Amino acid sequence: MKNRNGGEKDEELIRASGDLLTNLIKDPSIMQSIYTVLPNLEKLQAAHERHINIFQQVLGGARDMEGELEAARNEVITQSSLIHGMVTLTGKHDPTIPQRLGLVHQIGSKRHSAAGLLVPENFRMAYEKRSIVARASAVKGARSYEIWLCESDPLVEASWRHHATSGKINRIELTGLTPGKLYYFKIRAVGASDAGPWSNFISMMAI
Incomplete structure (x- = not known):
């Protein structure tokens, strides 16, 4: 049973x-x-x-x-x-283990925006050939998705900058990265007049 x-x-x-x-x-x-x-x-x-x-x-x-x-x-x-x-x-x-290593961190507790956009769930990254490819679950009402990156302390908001915008979320190839360098990435959904909350951030070394 x-x-x-x-x-x-x-x-x-x-x-x-x-x-x-x-x-x-x-x-x-x-x-x-x-x-x-x-x-x-x-x-x-x-x-x-x-x-x-x-x-x-x-x-x-x-x-x-x-x-x-x-x-x-x-x-x-x-x-x-x-x-x-x-x-x-x-x-x-x-x-606490990934948090102590700075590999995963929840940015705030807000899970949706004023327009109702949710956090992109199941945010993940993988190596494909010589590139890093990001994926996540689609968000209802989203018109596009933004990926921001950080090269230093991910807990300092000013360290983050925009890296890519995509209309699709099932495969976002990240280019222009320095091989051997460690980056932090996060993603959010963007609607007609509002952007949703950020996902957890993930660390990944460029190849």
Whole structure:
């Protein structure tokens, strides 16, 4: 039978978790492999320092190291993205974690504008090829959507500036960003005579 919260049947959940546990006990190396892939402070620091070192050499004229620079940049992006993913997961249990890292922050408590525009829900960003693409759920009454970005302290309102306006919200490609630089982004709906409230902001490193 289903539990009182309307979730999966207890029998199915117990069977699935039992199978997972059995497989992990049979082959403990699986967990070790997972731990090896997981990011940590030392890995991120090493990748960051290597990126800086190679970047400075390329700026100094070592053009033959551009391939190494791209690899170093991609490693920083990979480590940062893994950490961001872990923060998102742990943030569901402890919301203070992403807030303490400045990765997600609710701008105010207002959820709708005078014209009735709501906050774009499910705001998210992803890497697609060499670009960052933003998406969110459509807002009733919206004529367009604005994305603003911040390159410094996202808690300082004056740090934000307009970056893109789109009539669609299912795919907004963000261009003109500096590779390897960390940005903060937020989105809002715009109506005929009013703009809606801002979404949470999200951090993302340009590639």
